[in-house]
Ligand code: ATP
């Protein structure tokens with residue numbers, strides 16, 4: 001089944017169960033100050049869950065574009081390194097607003113997966129919420145457990161903790177216990193290595209969560225406490241690209257027809273082959289992922305810019321440029337050239353891409369060119385530093401200035417220096433970095449052309465934009 005049919009089959013299945021099919025909402029919700037980007041299918045429906053407004057039909061189904069690069073759900077660091085987390089992905093969902101609840105949600109999920117998509121029952125596992133003895137003091141979800149027992153043997157129903165089985169969109173808002181459905185697509189050899197042990201929620205690339213059924217019954221208030229919602233709701237989210245991986249019988253989302261046309265195009269443009277060298281593979285995955293995020297954002301009206309959501313988009317694109325520059329030897333703009341194949345492939349399901357194609361290409365090309373100029377400028381300065389060096393170790397302070405003033409990434413400096421047989425004084429670099437962090441980071445500083453913070457480095461790691469603080473102080477760091 002190709003990806004178009006997989007998506008259509010999902011929507012049709014729920015339409016037959018009296019759901020209305022609605023188009024994806026834009027990823028940037030202009031009227032929700034608590035969320036920078038839609039990070040789950042339920043975000044656009046928040047007001048229905050809270051009972052503040054009413055849907056036309058209390059059963060809805062859709063495929064929602066989601067972006068997980070900020071706030072509570074931030075997968076950016078995984079992207080490219082693993083094969084199943086994306087920045088932008090589609091979340092297939094079915095919704096009950098105060099209508100059906102656990103019994104139907106579970107029965108239909110099972111029917112769709114095993115009877116319609118014909119996934120082998122023996123590769124499926126499910127999880128239920130085990131309860132919590134913290135301040136929320138929640139009970140185990142025995143109701144879900146008893147329903148699942150009718151479909152799947154009990155040794156395949158696993159109990160999960162709050163982190164995995166209590167779903168919350170952000171720091172506040174509708175939430176509730178959930179049941180996740182996982183697939184185990186390991187080969188016999190992979191299983192033998194761990195004596196067939198189940199690896200649900202252990203970050204194994206071939207044991208992945210595909211569908212989350214959330215039983216919405218609470219609202220997390222601003223003071224952190226839970227209150228019961230006026231009605232109980234169903235909110236489900238299935239990762240479309242992961243589902244395609246299972247149904248197309250491959251082991252990576254990037255081997256599905258959602259990504260292969262883009263990857264083939266990258267290979268054609270760069271002359272590098274996918275699936276040969278791990279570093280090149282990571283770069284190709286990063287670029288094929290990020291071009292989607294950036295293109296869809298622009299189609300939704302969010303241009304790269306110096307502040308807020310636009311700044312996140314700019315940094316995602318620069319992350320892609322940097323991987324192309326460093327690992328695919330692309331020194332001139334090329335990512336914009338991928339928009340064509342993306343539009344061909346996705347334009348039918350997402351007409352906004354087709355409508356905005358020209359704009360998307362122009363914006364990406366200009367952004368790439370401008371950032372490549374920054375990189376060029378940095379390279380020239382680096383050359384001078386090396387020419388003037390008196391020994392094989394250059395000053396950490398100079399490398400810091402290169403990063404701070406010109407936005408030239410430290411890891412790139414490191415790479416280039418090593419290629420030339422040089423190193424730099426890391427201690428001195430870190431000292432300057434700490435001093436700068438000590439001075440605090442004002443939003444104005446972030447407007448400078450820096451972008452490295454999106455990339456992991458030894459001292460700090462970008463973990464996302466804090467939703468509520470977006471206007472004041474937009475970057476958060478976690479010490480690693
Ligand atoms: P994971 O544990 O794999 O990070 P999750 O529990 O964070 O997933 P949910 O918030 O439950 O994910 O979202 C519902 C579904 O969306 C998941 O079951 C998964 O199939 C899909 N999904 C979540 N995050 C991503 C992502 N970054 N890229 C692609 N699909 C994703």
Ligand code: MG
Nearest residue numbers: 073074075085
């Ligand atoms: Mg996650």
Ligand code: MG
Nearest residue numbers: 164180201209
């Ligand atoms: Mg999970």
Ligand code: MG
Nearest residue numbers: 164180209212
């Ligand atoms: Mg989940």
